[in-house]
Amino acid sequence: MKKDNQKEKDFISFLNESGLVWGPSPEIYGGLSGFYEYGPLGKLLKNKVERSIRNIFTSNGLMELECPTILPDEVWNASGHLNAFKNKLIKCSKCNAIFRVDKLIEEKTKIIAEGLPNDKLLDLISKNNISCPSCKGKLETSIDTQSLMMKTNVAGKEASLRPETATVTYLPYLRLYNYFRKKLPFGVFQIGKAYRNEISPRQSVLRGREFTQGEGQIFIDPKTKNNWEKYESIKDQMLPLWDYKSQKSNLDNTEIPKIKIDNALKKGILKSQAYAWCLWLAYTQFINFGIPEKKMRIRQHHPDEMAFYAEDAWDIEIKLNFYGWVEVCGIHDRTDYDLKQHSKFSGKELVAQREDGSKFTPHILEIAFGTDRPTYALIDIFYEKKEESSGKTTFKIPYKMAPIEVSVFPLIKNDKGILKLSEKVKEILENEFIIDYDSAGSIGRRYLRSSTAGTPFAVTIDGKSLIDNDVTIRDRDSEKQIRIKIPELSNILRSLLLEKISFKDFL
């Protein structure tokens, strides 16, 4: 346990010193739990994650929106959040500390407790003899609730910060329906902030009170759920589906065999082609982030656990080194619940029309995830602290996801010719790549720093470059070097980063 603590400390110091994540912020004022800063390296990585989301959604036909983060409370009343979006809390009868009861049970028993009714939760506390984690005192036998909504006031009007991007994506439905020329299905997505007043959040950006979501929302005619045009092209793909009937209480170390999507539908594990396509699209997002397949599984919600509006719900989970299996994405068939609620509360008709003239309320399939957890997962999975004896700390993030793509180093700082050529190389490369130009310190230290930042390639300009126009490219993982003509540099680096060619091809 002590060793684990040391490992976690080392990891947090890596997060801090590499400029990845700082906080809780504002640190100089003592910090407020659940708020963090992304430093220069962390922000570059988060931008890569967001670019990856845009690419996958866009190439699958979804379009991006940006909607407000603050809405008047009549919206949150209609969506149900004001009444129902609450944490369940339990208090220690001895020290008065307050805990989220579902998380407490999950930590102690590995049983998924989110969404369970109060009597079941209290039953689990008592059966498993769970006591106060702070003082070991007896927990109270009643459950309290606290709203997760952060409230504000705009021009005298009660309003709340959005706790998710879903609702705000549904509100301009009529605008969207017109934009997409009154043809379903259409899909949109949002990448943006959301806010939840969680009780004592920990675990860095995995559980922030302010976090970035990246949600896709597909508006469909329910009649097409099993006549889904795009199903044909994905039905033979394999997914690691873990249906609720196969789930045992122990959540760790469960390996989930993959199953062909078409077979999952035939067996009744998945209910519709359209939903299956959404699962595939969500999984593709995480594959494209570079999360290794064996670190992922897709877990079905137990009927008890499912949100009241959802017809079916599965989560993508990632296995982290420090916190075990963590939910990173929920895929929900929300049916016509949301549009019907907002139609009722706003008095506006929110329907679509089929070619035969019949009107209906579209169903919504949702892919709900965020960018903080994938960013964090990439660091957790690819970071490795080595013992003093066995070499240096590494950050072997997949090349295409590296925050900085190319380092540019003039070998000697005090040679004007080398500096001038290095700046020329910098200017050529920065048009296309994310680069770090560094002229300070010994070349060995700069290579080490570059590799600890996960940067795949370091380009060094030396005295010989002035004569033959060659520069050195050094590969992060093999630590081998090759020499390349400057005019060829961009093309070769591009192909290397896209993994169209391998560094070995040059050796």
Place this chain on the structure above:
Amino acid sequence: MKKDNQKEKDFISFLNESGLVWGPSPEIYGGLSGFYEYGPLGKLLKNKVERSIRNIFTSNGLMELECPTILPDEVWNASGHLNAFKNKLIKCSKCNAIFRVDKLIEEKTKIIAEGLPNDKLLDLISKNNISCPSCKGKLETSIDTQSLMMKTNVAGKEASLRPETATVTYLPYLRLYNYFRKKLPFGVFQIGKAYRNEISPRQSVLRGREFTQGEGQIFIDPKTKNNWEKYESIKDQMLPLWDYKSQKSNLDNTEIPKIKIDNALKKGILKSQAYAWCLWLAYTQFINFGIPEKKMRIRQHHPDEMAFYAEDAWDIEIKLNFYGWVEVCGIHDRTDYDLKQHSKFSGKELVAQREDGSKFTPHILEIAFGTDRPTYALIDIFYEKKEESSGKTTFKIPYKMAPIEVSVFPLIKNDKGILKLSEKVKEILENEFIIDYDSAGSIGRRYLRSSTAGTPFAVTIDGKSLIDNDVTIRDRDSEKQIRIKIPELSNILRSLLLEKISFKDFL
């Protein structure tokens, strides 16, 4: 006046129907002033603006951060916002309507009133016989204030949404100082949301209560202000500087001659090399957005108008078709004010050390702007509604800033061969370009839609393409067409969009 109203109505209907900007949102609930949605086309455009900011800042050595949007009130107390960040209001004695007094004076007299003391404001109201814009009643003779801060509460702690990104960028100063290896100057920037509880905001996203900032902050040793390494490379550049002594009361239609930066310093119009470099960097941002030079000027603040912490302050202004000259960027020498305040309130030493061992509080130069106003400006400037008789509405945004870069059209919808080849072309192009694939409707209508969205090029796949592997590229502005082999398509479109070649070269 009626004609102007019609023009503005046409413009707003263009914003809505093109999927650029919707609101105030949530529209179906009646809307809350100052909150807007970017539709699919608007969000693509805003993303381009944000990418442009990243490119310019990054290639000039600044690194991006992401800091919280909510901070505890002790921060806003230290920064002075809780006490001083207020709108000055005046009330109509007849109808009780409330107005922002500085904006009211500016609208009626064109005198810049922001920052003036109360007695001067009341003097201007009385001298210019300004009455209530709603009922023409007499305005009261006292000025009230209202805080611009949006308040919330996190875990029982008073907190506020940030009204700007500046303060939150300064708070991790010690982390930044370490990340940049204790060497000044260093620069960072943030692109993110900020919130202000403005009184009755109008003018679409130009004056939102929720808006996106894009601020650069340069931390410097004050001793280097006139020994600024990067000054040499920009001193011969020309800027349209309008110093406060040359400013007359009438703000419209003033053409500002450009002056060489070095001359402006020699004449004492600009105070320091470092500040001049920041002005140049800010101006470069707007040039890179594609704002025409003749629509821009850089206006110095009158000493009366300047924020109490600023040593020098200039604004970049853009001339819009609908609202005249609008401030889009402020460049401030904030001196050591911020770090000293936060040091005092947090009790932490926020200093840097010179090579000779002497310690000092860094000065901060700030480039404060946002992404909503440039996005809006690009639409306002390049949109042109034509009369029925003289052709169609155009949106001639510079090619490189176009929200969608390439449209891909199968000529005929019901030909499987054409559809298959079109999808192949789509897949090739979407790796690199922002494309719109559209197979519905007549080709003429699709060309029109594509050109109204500002899309520079439309690629059409027809029956002949199946035989010779050629496709048509149609140019938005000349409406001319050329035929190109599919394998050459990406290279040619890339060169056209970067304006390395011109469409005329092919004709």
